[in-house]
Amino acid sequence: MSVDRTQVLRAAAALLTRKATATMDEVARAAGIGRATLHRHFAGRDALVRALEELGIQELEAAHDRARTAEGPADEAVRRLVAEVEDVAPLLSFLVTENQLFEGDQQNDGWERLDARVSALFRRGQEEGVFRIDLTPAWLTEAFYGLIGSGAWAVQDGRVAAKDFQYMIVELLLGGARRSVEK
């Protein structure tokens, strides 16, 4: 009888990922519950988005942990990270675009932690001579998120096969589009 909060959040994520402007009513229907019940669990749309933010951050942190980004060669760590992040990618891209709207408001500091972890990975790679040093960690982090988002969207839209998600992102991010002379 009691509503499973996490399940509601997943349904909301699945819907909002596809239609960012979905109404509270649509979210409720998608979750298979009444609008009143949705309001009982999440005070309003803001609260819902905040909760989704929490969920996304949690899953991203978990992905980082699983990828063990502090271990081994940095490029392989990036590869593992992209693989682990794939499932959260749609939610991530939703939250990123959603966050652009929350102007100067209080920013969930979970993002800072995540940024720091990604950024640290790229910095480590630079220090170990694996990554180029002329691209700043900040930019590489930004590009990382951007490509994840683009990839998620391209897959959702059928322009890229889901099985190629990881490969396309990792190869472009690490190796770029130019044909390598050496290989």
Add this chain to the structure above:
Amino acid sequence: MSVDRTQVLRAAAALLTRKATATMDEVARAAGIGRATLHRHFAGRDALVRALEELGIQELEAAHDRARTAEGPADEAVRRLVAEVEDVAPLLSFLVTENQLFEGDQQNDGWERLDARVSALFRRGQEEGVFRIDLTPAWLTEAFYGLIGSGAWAVQDGRVAAKDFQYMIVELLLGGARRSVEK
């Protein structure tokens, strides 16, 4: 006395680029005109966005023309294209996210033309042996837009210096993050 339609569009673009949810009233104020006048020129918010879409497409096509993407080595053509596209980047990223909302509605076929041009550039590069063939032109096109958007946003947010915009994007897109062994 008469309102300059293009100037209004530019003001609207400048505002909506920063705050995508800006109200018609805010847009009017930003353009220095009355809300009624804004409505006289653009029937509604949709019409305004459509007009911005037209503007963006026009400017992107112009950028393509200036970049002469059909001439010379493909990688240098990409470099020129990124340079020419820089000014339109914020508007582009606004339109891209805005377009995600227009679900199945009629899609402006200008986008298809642009996609085709970018895609053709990457394909040409592949055929001429300049670009890797294991990344599909469709994905490279998607990534191109994604990186342009990420770059524009990073600059607007101060995480990347404006003067580095072109370099960061082109270098990552063409060369990737991995340090090249050969150089």
Add this chain to the structure above:
DNA sequence: ACCCGATGAGACATTGATGTCTCATTCGGG
């Protein structure tokens, strides 16, 4: 200097979403 068209300001009705409330129903634990 005059006149006509365009503009700005504001009033107004409408619409869509939100948030609150009530009440009947239902599910589950004791």
Add this chain to the structure above:
DNA sequence: CCCGAATGAGACATCAATGTCTCATCGGGT
């Protein structure tokens, strides 16, 4: 089996944005 808590459905007030309208004003062209 029964009671209480949670739910679903819907009514309702509210709010913000939109779109329309009017009217006074302004400005350029003749």
